[in-house]
Amino acid sequence: MDSENSSILIIYTGGTIGMFEDPVNGSLKPVDFKNIMNQIPEIKVLGCNIKAISFDPPIDSSDIDTSTWTHIAEIIEQHYSSYDGFVVLHGTDTMAYSASALSFMLENLDKPVIFTGAQLPIGALRTDGKENLITSIVIAAAKEYGKPLIPEVCIYFESKLSRGNRTTKVNAEQFNAFQSANYPYLAKAGVHLVYNREFVRHPGRFRKLVVHKELNNHIAILKLFPGLTPEYMDAVLGYKELKAVILETYGAGNAPTGIWFLRRIKTAVDKGIFILDVTQCSRGSVEMGRYETSRHLLKAGVISGYDITTEAATTKLMVLLAQNLEYEEVKMHLNKSLKGEITLP
Numbered sequence: 001m002d003s004e005n006s007s008i009l010i011i012y013t014g015g016t017i018g019m020f021e022d023p024v025n026g027s028l029k030p031v032d033f034k035n036i037m038n039q040i041p042e043i044k045v046l047g048c049n050i051k052a053i054s055f056d057p058p059i060d061s062s063d064i065d066t067s068t069w070t071h072i073a074e075i076i077e078q079h080y081s082s083y084d085g086f087v088v089l090h091g092t093d094t095m096a097y098s099a100s101a102l103s104f105m106l107e108n109l110d111k112p113v114i115f116t117g118a119q120l121p122i123g124a125l126r127t128d129g130k131e132n133l134i135t136s137i138v139i140a141a142a143k144e145y146g147k148p149l150i151p152e153v154c155i156y157f158e159s160k161l162s163r164g165n166r167t168t169k170v171n172a173e174q175f176n177a178f179q180s181a182n183y184p185y186l187a188k189a190g191v192h193l194v195y196n197r198e199f200v201r202h203p204g205r206f207r208k209l210v211v212h213k214e215l216n217n218h219i220a221i222l223k224l225f226p227g228l229t230p231e232y233m234d235a236v237l238g239y240k241e242l243k244a245v246i247l248e249t250y251g252a253g254n255a256p257t258g259i260w261f262l263r264r265i266k267t268a269v270d271k272g273i274f275i276l277d278v279t280q281c282s283r284g285s286v287e288m289g290r291y292e293t294s295r296h297l298l299k300a301g302v303i304s305g306y307d308i309t310t311e312a313a314t315t316k317l318m319v320l321l322a323q324n325l326e327y328e329e330v331k332m333h334l335n336k337s338l339k340g341e342i343t344l345p
């Protein structure tokens, strides 16, 4: 395996990794990229050719929008043939959404796109940002027999590399902020960087990169809770432009069986709205029909999300809905693993 002489493009979007404390009010604010590079002179010894493109201004990831994903995708598209891999520096708050979105937007991707960031700014003494950034560059640069080792959109954080569309932020305090509950990690970094090769996706090589730049965000997330009212459901389902709902259900995909609930679901499906059953549990899968409480949903035309994360479901729908596909085609894609985002039974 070798990584020397690889060319890596860093795309700096913002996030805590590049923030500094405002001396006036003490809040963390993003600063420009030069400040980050000055903090890590070690990068020069990696032997890679590293260039960087910075958002101007860099942003906190709570301000990420669908247009930001298009912007990141366009940067990758413009520089695709000139670099061996890409590292996206991003705030942790919405990193799992962005990595999921990019995984669906970049069709035929055969180079690494590694998202990373930090819980503490790179200038802080105990920062986690240095290791995260250095190892992300090493992973993005890693090649074997001239081919990239990880030709996927991933998140590297606190010693673990996970598939982007399998990842969720689970911790706002600890360095160990991300989890891939339903899919094995693709690499773990300790004294050695150990790749879990059999779980890495390898798309057919030499297919041209196709970038889906359009996203349709007329979707809603409806999280079930005991006490949910018909009025609340009507408010969500009554949204005029609505194209799809991620129904966050209990356990193995279960929902109330009351006629008031099922009638509203059925009416939405009959209007052509996609309803995707995604479990609120972080581990395990929707199994429609296992209980009476999900069999009704199946009969009403609700689609199983299997073990998909809400982040992946949201972004998969946004990409599919923007492609002017027939209803049955979208449904077929939702029942398929497009980028390794679901485990089919």
Ligand code: ASP
Pocket: 014, 015, 016, 017, 059, 060, 061, 062, 090, 091, 092, 093, 094, 117, 118, 119
């Ligand atoms: N609020 C920050 C962001 O997501 C948090 C972080 O980077 O960790 O941009």
